Amino acid sequence: MDYCCTPLFEGVLDDRSAAEMAPVLAALADPVRLRIISMLAASETGRACGCDLEGPLGLAQPTVSHHMKVLREAGLVEGIKQGRWVHYRVIPERLAEIRDALAPTRALAQSFNG
Amino acid sequence: MDYCCTPLFEGVLDDRSAAEMAPVLAALADPVRLRIISMLAASETGRACGCDLEGPLGLAQPTVSHHMKVLREAGLVEGIKQGRWVHYRVIPERLAEIRDALAPTRALAQSFNG
């Protein structure tokens, strides 16, 4: 018969790293926020202000503001206040960080540093 | 004074692609599931059965089973039934798919095919 393997799990993502990584992925795990990031990245200048997003997204202003806050707190987006407006831009290094952490060869790299 | 830019947002991630992509990221956006994937990838054989995970994770059996279902339904993990046990393994192609979709140069690639 078969026996159940008992792997040792060395070099596994520890609790703390997992707890740091999950919220960043959670910030990305929303259709609206994915579209926002895509819109910022697709914009010619790499930036856009909230007022330009509400229309295309079809969402109320407080909702967009909420999503921007989530993205900001995850370090995925930066807001530059310019007069009455806030221009948002994606922080590509942060996106790359997550991509690298998902590299399967590294078993969800221990190298993630929230 | 400054004017607010009005970007055209061409080539932006459409609603459907975003709706397909988000649940896969949501499946990854949990500390326990990140650790599970890491454990599977770190295992010598690249596999492990549920019974080997409960202990290290410190979670009850139904909880682990629930997380495996989420990962399975997201296409991130595959379960191979062997006798009484189910051996799980990561599907690295799926992980790569998500990594590619997060490539900033592609503005959250339209190429994601959930």
Add this chain to the structure above:
DNA sequence: TTAATAGATCGACGGACTTCGATATATAGA
């Protein structure tokens, strides 16, 4: 100063998620 506008915050509602005990199903061994 007053009016208008961009953005943030608050509170509430509905829905989804994580967790676990209890239970059901399937397989292996005696």
Add this chain to the structure above:
DNA sequence: TCTATATATCGAAGTCCGTCGATCTATTAA
């Protein structure tokens, strides 16, 4: 067949999340 074990399913409790109307703050223009 009967017992033991691995896994799945169900139901419940508590928590978290997305959304929006109402409201507040900050800045600009008149």
